[in-house]
Amino acid sequence: MHPALQGLITIIVGVGGCVGYFYFSNQLLDKVLFPARGPNAGRNINRAGMIRPWLFLFPSIVALGLYLAYPVVETLRMSFMERVPGGGSQFVGLDNYRQMLDEPKFWEALKNNIMWLIIVPAFSTAFGLLAAQLTDRIKWGNIAKSLIFMPMAISFVGAAVIWKLVYDTRPIDQEQIGVLNALYLGFGGEAPRTWLTIPFWNNFFLMAVLVWIQTGFAMVILSAALRGIPEETIEAAILDGANPFQLFFKIKMPQISSTIVVVWTTITIVVLKVFDIVFAMTNGQWGTQVLANYMFDKLFRANDWGVGSASAMVIMLLVTPILIWNVYNARKEMR
Amino acid sequence: MDNIAGTKSSLTWAVHISVALLVALWLFPTVGLLVSSFRTSDQIATSGWWKAAFPSEQNLIIRADGPELQVQEGDLYVIEGDLFEPGIEVTVSVYGVSSRAINSFVAGEMGGLTKGGDIIVSSGGHYRMTNTEPFTGSRGQRIFVTAITPPEFTLANYQNVLFDPDNREGMMKAFINTLTVTIPATIIPILVAAFAAYALAWMDFPGRALLVAAVVGLLVVPLQLALIPLLKFHNEIGIGKGYVGVWLAHTGFGLPLAIYLLRNYMVGLPRDIIENARVDGASEFQIFVKIILPLSFPALASFAIFQFLWTWNDLLVALVFLIDSTGDTTVMTKQIVELLGTRGGNWEILATSAFVSIAVPLAVFFSMQKYLVRGLLAGSVK
Numbered sequence: 001m002h003p004a005l006q007g008l009i010t011i012i013v014g015v016g017g018c019v020g021y022f023y024f025s026n027q028l029l030d031k032v033l034f035p036a037r038g039p040n041a042g043r044n045i046n047r048a049g050m051i052r053p054w055l056f057l058f059p060s061i062v063a064l065g066l067y068l069a070y071p072v073v074e075t076l077r078m079s080f081m082e083r084v085p086g087g088g089s090q091f092v093g094l095d096n097y098r099q100m101l102d103e104p105k106f107w108e109a110l111k112n113n114i115m116w117l118i119i120v121p122a123f124s125t126a127f128g129l130l131a132a133q134l135t136d137r138i139k140w141g142n143i144a145k146s147l148i149f150m151p152m153a154i155s156f157v158g159a160a161v162i163w164k165l166v167y168d169t170r171p172i173d174q175e176q177i178g179v180l181n182a183l184y185l186g187f188g189g190e191a192p193r194t195w196l197t198i199p200f201w202n203n204f205f206l207m208a209v210l211v212w213i214q215t216g217f218a219m220v221i222l223s224a225a226l227r228g229i230p231e232e233t234i235e236a237a238i239l240d241g242a243n244p245f246q247l248f249f250k251i252k253m254p255q256i257s258s259t260i261v262v263v264w265t266t267i268t269i270v271v272l273k274v275f276d277i278v279f280a281m282t283n284g285q286w287g288t289q290v291l292a293n294y295m296f297d298k299l300f301r302a303n304d305w306g307v308g309s310a311s312a313m314v315i316m317l318l319v320t321p322i323l324i325w326n327v328y329n330a331r332k333e334m335r
Numbered sequence: 336m337d338n339i340a341g342t343k344s345s346l347t348w349a350v351h352i353s354v355a356l357l358v359a360l361w362l363f364p365t366v367g368l369l370v371s372s373f374r375t376s377d378q379i380a381t382s383g384w385w386k387a388a389f390p391s392e393q394n395l396i397i398r399a400d401g402p403e404l405q406v407q408e409g410d411l412y413v414i415e416g417d418l419f420e421p422g423i424e425v426t427v428s429v430y431g432v433s434s435r436a437i438n439s440f441v442a443g444e445m446g447g448l449t450k451g452g453d454i455i456v457s458s459g460g461h462y463r464m465t466n467t468e469p470f471t472g473s474r475g476q477r478i479f480v481t482a483i484t485p486p487e488f489t490l491a492n493y494q495n496v497l498f499d500p501d502n503r504e505g506m507m508k509a510f511i512n513t514l515t516v517t518i519p520a521t522i523i524p525i526l527v528a529a530f531a532a533y534a535l536a537w538m539d540f541p542g543r544a545l546l547v548a549a550v551v552g553l554l555v556v557p558l559q560l561a562l563i564p565l566l567k568f569h570n571e572i573g574i575g576k577g578y579v580g581v582w583l584a585h586t587g588f589g590l591p592l593a594i595y596l597l598r599n600y601m602v603g604l605p606r607d608i609i610e611n612a613r614v615d616g617a618s619e620f621q622i623f624v625k626i627i628l629p630l631s632f633p634a635l636a637s638f639a640i641f642q643f644l645w646t647w648n649d650l651l652v653a654l655v656f657l658i659d660s661t662g663d664t665t666v667m668t669k670q671i672v673e674l675l676g677t678r679g680g681n682w683e684i685l686a687t688s689a690f691v692s693i694a695v696p697l698a699v700f701f702s703m704q705k706y707l708v709r710g711l712l713a714g715s716v717k
Binding site: 010011014015018019022023026030049050052053054056057059060061063064066067068069070071072074075078127130131134135137138140141144146147148149150151152153154155156157158160161162163164165166168174175176177178179182212215216217220221224244269272273275276279280292295296299300305308309312313315316319322323326327330331 | 346347350351353354355357358361362363364365367368371379380381382383384385515518519522523526527528530531533534535538540543544546547548549550551552553554555556557558559560561562563564565568578579582583584586587588590591594618619620623644647648649650651654655668671672675682685686689692693696697699700701704707708711712
């Protein structure tokens with residue numbers, strides 16, 4: 001069978017099954033279990049009303065529970081276990097964590113991840129803020145914004161290819177086809193560099209890719225926040241003689257500070273999960289390992305589920321403060 | 336803002352220039368890839384893509400006409416012809432007849448053939464080989480020229496990557512596989528989440544607040560945690576690696592955002608409409624399908640775009656839940672990573688393959704940007 005046809009059939013079955021569940025379960029509830037007629041019509045409607053929310057929620061709760069909540073618990077459990085040759089596993093307490101902490105690769109990944117966590121959100125937010133503020137006042141601002149926003153649509157893998165071309169290196173006697181080396185030689189560099197293998201600094205070349213992607217996101221959110229600032233405050237400041245820089249840093253920035261925090265934390269979460277870029281560009285070689293890729297290595301290359309799960313828990317631990325903060329805010333809002 | 340006193344400052348020009356620079360900087364890498372995908376491997380290897388619009392110097396290997404086309408002029412055997420199509424403006428600087436000496440002769444000057452005889456190549460690309468003996472052999476002489484050729488763009492890379500049935504590294508199958516992953520993985524969570532969001536927004540039942548909080552919490556749970564437990568689970572229930580598994584995984588991972596976005600939107604719908612419908616005797620199912628769904632279209636569209644982009648661009652979930660050792664179900668992102676490993680230097684293949692995978696999200700992005708922005712704002716600004 002042609003793969004496209006196969007795909008089409010599976011699509012119809014999958015989506016059809018989903019629509020079918022909601023339609024028939026509601027029919028069953030209204031027509032068979034608690035029909036809204038006969039002697040008990042009133043009671044039946046009430047009962048159906050009590051059950052229906054759970055009918056609506058059932059697939060979601062199952063999916064969320066199974067695909068997000070259960071794995072957290074299971075990964076925690078697995079981080080204390082070790083697989084025994086021949087199947088099964090045994091409890092080993094904190095051994096996996098101890099083993100992980102003894103590995104220099106882990107510390108490299110953690111150190112790099114912390115650098116990513118500081119630099120990517122900072123630069124993305126700063127560039128985003130700059131772009132939002134600058135494009136706010138000019139006529140072609142919307143076009144400019146949509147072009148800066150565009151990398152959001154590009155996959156991390158696609159971005160990796162795009163930037164590998166930028167960082168490409170050719171031997172010195174050939175013409176450079178990577179922009180960075182062409183510029184480097186143009187400004188008096190001696191020999192072309194292989195950018196992605198320079199220890200320590202290669203991390204920044206990888207981070208540049210994520211900054212490039214995330215700046216558009218920061219810009220869109222911050223641009224909306226800037227527009228939301230009441231005009232009176234700006235007019236008043238101008239009348240009082242504030243110059244554009246004072247206007248921006250003293251009047252606008254304080255009023256959008258909460259949005260900046262939201263943007264910052266959102267990008268932080270993206271950074272914590274960053275995997276594809278490192279996987280595709282260096283695969284953690286030359287001192288560029290990050291936690292998510294370290295974990296993937298442990299799980300699927302070394303087949304060490306115990307240490308892999310332990311490193312996943314480290315990522316979870318880093319996310320937890322944001323998780324609590326989000327839930328706290330959401331609860332506050334609901335009241 | 337323009338007519339507020341003071342905003343028209345001397346900085347206006349600086350602003351225009353800075354924005355132009357910023358846009359150029361952000362666009363430059365992508366344009367590089369796009370341009371490269373329309374160049375031949377020779378062009379890519381010999382000059383930076385930013386020079387693609389100008390004539391460039393290239394080393395070319397061109398085969399002259401074979402011995403069967405030789406003519407006799409007096410006591411000389413002659414093969415004569417043009418290295419380039421007529422009408423192309425080419426300037427040959429040096430040429431040679433061996434791959435070890437590609438620049439042994441200057442254009443316009445006489446050179447010698449390795450098997451005897453003379454050759455001359457003019458700077459315009461006209462060549463003339465003469466010999467007192469007849470030329471033998473089955474194929475024409477290889478001529479190596481260094482020439483300045485006009486800019487040229489080709490669609491051959493796309494032809495090769497997409498439509499060449501002999502190309503085992505082609506993207507067509509991966510493209511279809513990606514589509515097969517993406518479409519159900521976008522539609523199913525929308526359906527599931529829309530019902531849940533309606534229940535969370537407009538139905539009264541114990542535990543509602545708790546569920547909303549749980550959804551917000553699950554929004555940030557890294558999906559890395561889910562990989563091994565779920566793979567084990569899929570193997571236990573017999574799905575193994577395959578489309579069903581990857582759809583379920585994408586559905587699970589996309590649901591928190593979907594429920595969160597849709598619920599926030601649905602809460603804002605006017606209460607009167609829903610209450611009136613209830614009074615008129617509409618069932619909850621009817622209200623949902625006939626009123627809530629159509630009214631929530633903007634939020635549905637926002638989430639659909641998010642989920643589409645995310646599933647289309649995903650690598651990790653496909654690697655873990657879909658792609659088995661046969662590689663029949665490979666998706667484009669995985670294919671590109673593989674090409675990066677095996678074809679690291681073949682930029683014409685890499686650039687074209689990458690662009691095939693980027694093109695669809697970009698089209699979606701530019702046509703539905705309005706909804707994407709709206710969704711982003713609803714998802715993060717409170």
